[in-house]
Amino acid sequence: MPREKLSDKQQRILAYIREFLEEHGYPPTVRDIQSGCDISSTSVVDYNLRLLQRYGYLRRSPEVSRGIELLAGRERARPLVTVPVLGYIAAGQPVPVPSDESWAGQVTESVELPTSLVGQGERVYGLRVRGLSxxxxxxxxxDIVLLRPAAEVRQGDMVVAWLKEEKEATLKRFFREGDRVRLQPANTQMEPIYTKARNLEIQGKVIGVIRLLQ
Amino acid sequence: MPREKLSDKQQRILAYIREFLEEHGYPPTVRDIQSGCDISSTSVVDYNLRLLQRYGYLRRSPEVSRGIELLAGRERARPLVTVPVLGYIAAGQPVPVPSDESWAGQVTESVELPTSLVGQGERVYGLRVRGLSxxxxxxxxxDIVLLRPAAEVRQGDMVVAWLKEEKEATLKRFFREGDRVRLQPANTQMEPIYTKARNLEIQGKVIGVIRLLQ
DNA sequence: TCCTCTAGTGAACGTATGTTCTATGCTTCA
DNA sequence: TGAAGCATAGAACATACGTTCACTAGAGGA
Known part of the structure; x- marks a missing residue:
């Protein structure tokens, strides 16, 4: 769709919509635009909105009042993702796992993070760490641990693992070595844990850690 | 305005409005909310919107279709702050300090963070940690350490300190004890460091730590 | 000249949508 | 047990608002 040169009136309309949105939080009606831009008839507004839509400056939802959506800054669609913090992770306790789809209700708090950190549309969730385990x-x-439900775990991934026998959640790097698994602490001075693969339940893959002081 | 406890239904309504706005660029109608939140009557939606407005979560324009404006994230004017990562921090090396005003040129990379984490307009900068010191x-x-230039340091603040004699940068909790200073590691199993106050140069106050894996 | 295209006008239409009214359970408190 | 609030139902009302239509006027173009 060719981006044609906009008439003076069309530019005024675009500017007015932008201002109105800024001020009110919702888009203007055709009649708002009419009076705001000193246009004589609603049909003229409709006419120009139609053109602006064809040129790609906005999108209209038919039959919907105030159904105008500006497309100019479209890539800022979802700069922030609200990451739900589902609960606590601590040694000797089961880890909360996002029940499919709606984790409504279990969310105690949430953190907003940019998509540049956690990706977009990913089912990332957080757990607040309790204790020094x-x-x-x-x-x-x-600290808040950011997790992604683990579809597949690769060598060296940092994971939240549930040790069934020990009844303990732990957070380590994962290495499969034959039929056993080595869980390697991030701190190189600490010794790794070895266990059978079937003693292990991978709750999620760690994609980040956030610590906020003060 | 007392921020009362929201009912489950009210939380769902707020969430729905947020989603709808995100997706369409304009607010939902009362009937949109009704069907979207599985509410039996428009009057119930109206009733709860009225309460949400009284509690300060949103503003409604009377007689105006879709006249709902979310107020929660009103300061969302600039939700993302670009935090410059000025360089590295490692033991035995001086720490880069933001030269007044423009630190242009020294920036090797940057991280975008929401204002909810680092505050707005604050002169926050980051340092990437090299080594295990x-x-x-x-x-x-x-890891990335988030720092704010330290105007004043209070008891217990986590700071980046430069030990002049040792020629070493370290990151510890700060306690002034008479004429000497105790630097306490975050890890309680480690021993504190004691030094003279004049052997110390406070480079900045740590406000957070970010670790991104993968 | 007639034809076509763009731009504008004013009114009317139909429905989308905010609002209100009455009635009904359900707690809570005395 | 009854009064007082809260939360809900369903319907009806009034109007805000998108859309359409018939008509006008200038600007090329053949």
């Missing part, structure tokens, strides 16, 4: 992974009390 | 503060190789 993860300290060998350089994760302290109060 | 900060491991007693639960900070590993590759």
């Amino acid at each position: 993860m300290i060998d992974a350089l994760i302290g009390d109060g | 900060m491991i007693d503060a639960l900070i590993g190789d590759g």
Whole structure:
């Protein structure tokens, strides 16, 4: 769709929509635009909106009041993702796992993070660490661990693992070695854990850690 | 305005409005909310919107279709702040300090963070940690430390300190004890460092740590 | 000259949508 | 047990608002 040169009136309309949105939080009606831009008839507004839509400056939802959406800054569609913090992770306790789809209700808090950090549309969730049990992974009390449900785990991935026998959640790097698994702490001075693969339940893959002080 | 506890229904309504806005660029109608939140009557939606407005979560323009404006993230004017990562911090090396005003040129990379984490207009900068010298503060190789230039340092603040004699940068909690200073590692199993106050140069106050894996 | 295209006008139409009214359970408190 | 609030139902009302239509006027173009 060719981006043609806009008439003076069309530019005024675009500017007015932008201002109105800024001020009110919702788009103007055809009649708002009419009076705001000193246009004599609603049909003229409709006419120009139609053109602006064809040129790609906005999108209209038919039959919908105020159904105008500006497309100019479209890539800023979802700069922030609200990451739900589902609960706590601590040694000797089961880890909350996002129940399919709606984790409504279990969310105690949430953190907003840019998509540049966690990706877009990913089912990332957070867990707040309680206690010092993860300290060998350089994760302290109060830190937030960012997790992605683990479809596949590759060598060296940092994962939240549930040790069934020990009844303990832990956070380590994952290495499959034959029929056993080596769980390697991030802190190189600490010793790794070895266990059978079937003693392990991978809860999620760690994609980040956030610690906020003060 | 008292921020009362929201009912489950009210939280769903707020969430729905947010989603709808995100997706369409304009707010939902009362009937959109009704069907979207599985509410039986438009009057119930109206009733709850009225309450949400009284609590300060949104503003409604009377007689105006889709006249709903979310107020929660009103300061969302500039949700993302670009935090410059000025360089590296490692033991035995001086720490880069933001030269007044323009640190243009020294920036090797940058991270975008929401204002909810680092505040707005604050002169926050980042340093990437090289090596394991900060491991007693639960900070590993590759982590990013978020710093604010330290106007005043209070008891217990986490700071980046430059030890002049030792020629070493370290990251510890700061406690003034008479004429000497105790630098306490975040890891409680480690021993504190004691030094004279004049051997110390506070480079900045740590406000956060970010670790991104993968 | 007639024809076509763009731009504008004013009114009317139909429905999308905010609002209101009455009635009904459900707690809570005395 | 009854009064007082809260939350909900369903319907009806009034109007805000997108859309359409018939008509006018200038600007090329053949």
